[in-house]
Amino acid sequence: MSRVLVVGGGAAGMMAALAAAGKGHRVTLFEKNEKLGKKIYITGKGRCNVTNACEPQELFDNVVSNSKFLYSAFYGFDNNAVQQFFETHGCPLKTERGNRVFPVSDHSSDVIRALSGALEKAGVEIRLHTPVKKLLTEKAGEEGSLRIKGVKLLSGEEVKGDAVVLACGGLSYQATGSTGDGYRMAQETGHTLVSCKPSLVPFHIKEEWCRQLQGLALKNVNASLYIEGKEIYEGFGEMLFTHFGVSGPLILSASSYYQTAAEKLRRKKEKQAGKTGKTAENMGREAPALLKLDLKPALSAEQLDKRILRDFEDNKNKQFKNAVDGLFPARLVPVMIQLSGINPEKKVHEITREERKFFIECIKGLTLTVTGTRGFEEAIITRGGIKVKEVNPSTMESKLVSGLYLAGEMLDLDALTGGFNLQIAWSTGHLAGASIP
Structure with a gap:
């Protein structure tokens, strides 16, 4: 039996704690907030889209970054397993349009209640109001490799452990506690942070007429997003006009591809600037793009x-x-x-x-000019995170620090809307906890 410390009481952290406890380990979960699942509580406008009831291959198809990394995680604890877990723990589910799965009650609090009850039943020690300051490591051999030995709390207390699961979330919805602490702690042990950007986030639009439509929602619209004349996204669904531009499920999904293309454009222009000796100004952070809406996609x-x-x-x-x-x-x-x-x-x-x-x-082809995205305060998830090449995809254990496991939004993984990002959290958290020897 190992002494397992889980840092972060969100979706990935709670699932990791349950999986570790299920193997007979002694588990302590540290959460800096006053309650568990604070971000879960506000997801899906308070309804919590726990997963997507699609075919297994569709899970991978809806992951935008590093989908192949999730092979073991998804197949080890897939969307069917997630649904079975919640049904078994007193949270009946229903499937809506787009295979989105919600609690029958439409209350995210029931999801948190199911997880909290399972943690209590499994004997997991939960320490709320307990921020973790840093990871404690020691040299594991002559080659200078590191091994985890515990955590140091903000209070100064050191807690020894045989394994640590780092599941602190990303940078989105910072009011819920996702302030990048996990990134910092992982970097302090030698891990690489892939640049973080807000994702699943609304667009700023240049055209003034767009603001006249504030509050207008459109259903059954087709949207295509172009950067430098190249189509980078095409999708069908719902959208909303706002005081700054556009939002809604269709737009949020488009934003995932916008960030990828904008980053590529930035690197391209930096390279070009390096060759000419000129400075590259304002490149890629807010890459201009064209959003074309087909208001009547059912008709040629x-x-x-x-x-x-x-x-x-x-x-x-x-x-x-x-x-x-x-x-x-x-x-x-x-x-x-x-x-x-x-x-x-x-x-x-x-x-x-x-x-x-x-x-x-x-x-x-109603055309709008995208000038950028809203910030992390309105982003559903973070794009970027700890480099997945530094993590074993079969176990979620760090390749740099033995005994350290990473899960959820901590990692450079993101997906489209529809329950896929929570599925990443459940799957990677479960794999991390279940892989601890």
Whole structure:
């Protein structure tokens, strides 16, 4: 039996503690907040999308960074295992559109209650209001390799342990305690931190008309994101106009690919600047991009043209501004009329084929200029983290410090919306705890 110390009482930390206790280890979980699962409590707008009930391969398809690293983790504790865990521990689940899995109650508190009850039953010691300051290590051999020997608390107390699971979260929603402490502690033991960026985060938009639509939600929209003319994302779903730009599930997923492309663009421009001897200014951190919205994805341009012609025929004596109500939500109508360039007072039977063609192009390719993303305070997850090449994917044990395990948002892993990021936390946490000898 080993003495296991888990740092962080979020999804990955709690699951790691349970898996370790399940193997008969003596486990202590340290959480700096006043309660466990503070970030779980606010996920999914307080409903908590615990996982996604898709086929196993789809789990990997929805991981944006380092999906191959998760092979052992996902297959060792997959989405079916997660659902079975919560059902068994008194939290019945339901599956909604997009295979998103939620508690039947729609209360994230039931997810936390299930985990807390399981921890208590497993005999895990929980120490709340207990921040960990650093990892304690010692040399493990003549080659200078390190071995974990415990943790030092902010209070100065040193707690000895045979294994430590570091599951402190990333930098998103810092009010929940995700302030990067785990990154710092891992770096102090020699680990590399891949640059952290806010991900699953809303976009800032340049166009002023976008702000006129604040609060308008659109369903069944297709979105394509382009950087330097290259399509980097295409998806279908819901979005929301805000006072600064756009948000909603469709936009949040697009932001994951935006960060990847922006980083590549930054490196490319830095390389070019190095060759010319010039300085590269403002490169990549906020890379400009184009977001094109298809407001009628179920119709081809030709079908949409026929639809508009029918509407015009039914309203042939009306002005343009009064003949397109059936195409858009009421608040979107004046904006689309403005963008069409057609005189709103013009009678529909006077509208030319060219004008109609441009109007269709606006509907099928409504273009917004993305100037950047919101910050970590609005990001659902962190992109970046501890380099996965320094962690054994079969066990989650550090390759640099024996006895140290890393899990969850600590690692350079991120996925799209729909329960996939919590699945990463459950799977990596479970694998870490279960792998401790």
